[in-house]
């Protein structure tokens with residue numbers, strides 16, 4: 001595995017020939033980190049992303065027999081839709097991760113009934129503050145536009161989303177390119193994770209990642225790598 005140092009952004013590149021091999025390897029790393037956290041503090045806090053990429057990884061992780069009853073799972077971000085929607089990240093997690101051994105985990109979603117997405121993010125922040133922070137494991141995804149979590153380049157409040165000193169836990173996102181209003185963990189909460197992984201697949205995303213690392217135009221994914229307290233572990237397959 002190659003280890004890259006780019007100015008302040010440090011990351012390790014883990015490339016796999018097959019997506020299923022990536023899924024199994026990432027699942028093994030995550031399960032190991034969760035087990036270590038449980039041994040150290042009696043609990044583990046995991047935040048995962050949604051979209052289309054993680055399904056194989058979720059399925060691999062769900063069958064690894066760790067002490068899932070001591071694991072709390074939440075989302076890095078969520079589309080502002082109910083779990084029954086095909087766009088729901090919570091729905092993806094329920095169908096693919098919270099199965100098999102992992103069905104014993106506690107899941108804390110981000111979508112809840114509220115008068116507005118601003119009210120929803122405030123209610124989420126109140127609800128999530130009681131979780132056993134800091135995050136032990138975060139698994140990020142990335143779009144070809146360089147967004148990660150719901151930090152979209154055209155978000156109305158991108159500076160606030162990417163503020164590494166923010167006291168906020170969950171923030172609302174309005175971005176024309178996002179498809180619908182979003183909820184996202186703040187960058188400040190994400191970058192303090194004990195293990196921060198980025199899971200991307202396909203040539204387009206490899207090129208987008210390399211471009212984001214090389215570009216002077218700081219894409220959101222670069223902001224996360226720059227602020228991360230530990231080198232980000234990038235898992236990629238064609």
Ligand SMILES: O=C1O[C@H](COP(=O)(O)O)[C@@H](O)[C@H](O)[C@H]1O
Nearest residue numbers: 049050051052053141142143149
């Ligand atoms: O909209 C989202 O996009 C990213 C990337 O999704 P993918 O489908 O390209 O893997 C995802 O990480 C995020 O959770 C999701 O809300």
